[in-house]
């Protein structure tokens with residue numbers, strides 16, 4: 001649904017932010033930040049803070065060639081008819097309202113190519129992100145030429161993957177469904193919100209969502225990244241877009257904002273994951289003998305060891321909490337954690353999923369249940385990498401029974417808990433730092449300087465990449 005048509009004529013949202021009663025099952029754990037998200041992000045990503053100003057033209061334009069420009073982000077103002085079920089029996093009650101508010105909820109996600117033609121420009125946007133390819137400051141002018149080169153080299157491999165799952169990523173559709181479901185779950189708690197979806201690397205872009213929030217004159221905003229754990233490369237990268245845009249805009253810099261940075265500790269999430277695992281274990285002939293195999297998306301080791309990305313610690317903590325929940329239910333299966341989806345010639349978090357599968361086969365493990373744990377939607381890495389590549393590898397390695405837990409998607413207990421998280425975050429919303437300018441203009445873009453940089457950078461990138469050592473590394477790891 002197009003945002004413009006839905007968002008038009010929105011009723012003014014009425015809400016008591018100061019006084020509300022929370023459901024006894026909802027948990028306040030999780031990391032909620034208001035203004036301080038900028039500071040905490042700076043602390044966590046100090047190495048890249050001075051990276052490029054908002055990628056205003058290039059990433060979006062790169063993806064919009066030959067496509068009707070998507071001018072508005074998605075906003076969901078109308079209840080959707082039963083796309084995702086959720087629990088309407090929550091004990092949350094909003095009480096009488098003291099102020100008129102127009103509340104926005106911004107869901108942040110990665111985005112994915114919708115067609116095979118989108119794959120290369122999508123990859124360009126991804127590799128042009130200084131939070132994904134972290135170049136030392138003197139080399140940052142190489143970011144875009146490198147992104148162009150790597151995206152072109154990587155695209156054929158990625159296209160095979162996307163072709164295998166139906167010719168495109170399901171992320172936009174699933175995220176839209178989650179947006180509708182959270183909106184409905186909030187409505188059932190008497191909290192009216194406009195929900196916006198902002199993708200980092202594909203449509204609807206985060207920048208578009210922000211512009212829509214501004215147009216809609218939202219008065220209070222909750223930001224909810226759809227990643228349970230924080231990583232510089234995911235939540236951090238999306239928050240940087242917000243930081244850059246909000247701090248330069250008079251209206252946005254005064255808008256009270258609350259950011260839910262990570263939420264893997266929430267009881268609703270932990271219990272929902274445990275429910276899925278428990279249910280899937282029952283599909284095996286001997287459930288007690290199944291190894292629970294958590295497969296998390298990897299990140300380069302340098303993110304954790306040099307830049308201080310909390311992702312690895314949070315992931316380990318998350319697995320611990322899910323296993324504790326399972327033990328409390330009398331499920332004592334063995335479990336292990338490995339990291340998947342590495343790209344490029346650098347060291348990523350270990351152990352690697354493919355290597356562990358082979359080892360487990362050698363050790364005589366016969367039944368294995370894969371649990372994707374970094375992400376809450378089905379996507380290429382669950383549907384292709386786990387369900388096809390890793391399954392085949394596991395069976396070749398001697399594992400006889402293979403299962404996979406579905407992504408949470410619109411599971412009702414999970415959606416209800418996210419809605420609770422939003423309600424809990426509302427009171428702490430605060431305006432971000434004062435605006436540095438009041439025009440709302442984002443950045444000066446000089447096409448001539450950009451072209452010179454691009455030309456020079458491309459030549460240097462080719463020289464670097466086609467040196468024999470780099471060439472071998474890329475051939476082995478990227479293609």
Ligand SMILES: C=CC1=C(C)c2cc3[nH]c(cc4nc(cc5[nH]c(cc1n2)c(C)c5CCC(=O)O)C(CCC(=O)O)=C4C)c(C)c3C=C
Pocket residue numbers: 110111112113123126132154157158169170171227231233234297298299300311343344374375378379380381
């Ligand atoms: C090159 C570096 C990458 C880092 C670091 C990284 C971190 C990271 N990614 C996700 C979740 C997703 N990644 C997706 C696609 C994707 N990611 C990379 C690279 C890095 N990811 C590439 C090259 C791609 C494109 C697909 C491919 O060619 O393999 C997606 C989208 C999937 C879809 O269905 O479209 C998601 C989701 C997490 C959680 C994460 C760090 C914690």
Ligand SMILES: [Fe+2]
Pocket residue numbers: 297341
């Ligand atoms: Fe990724």
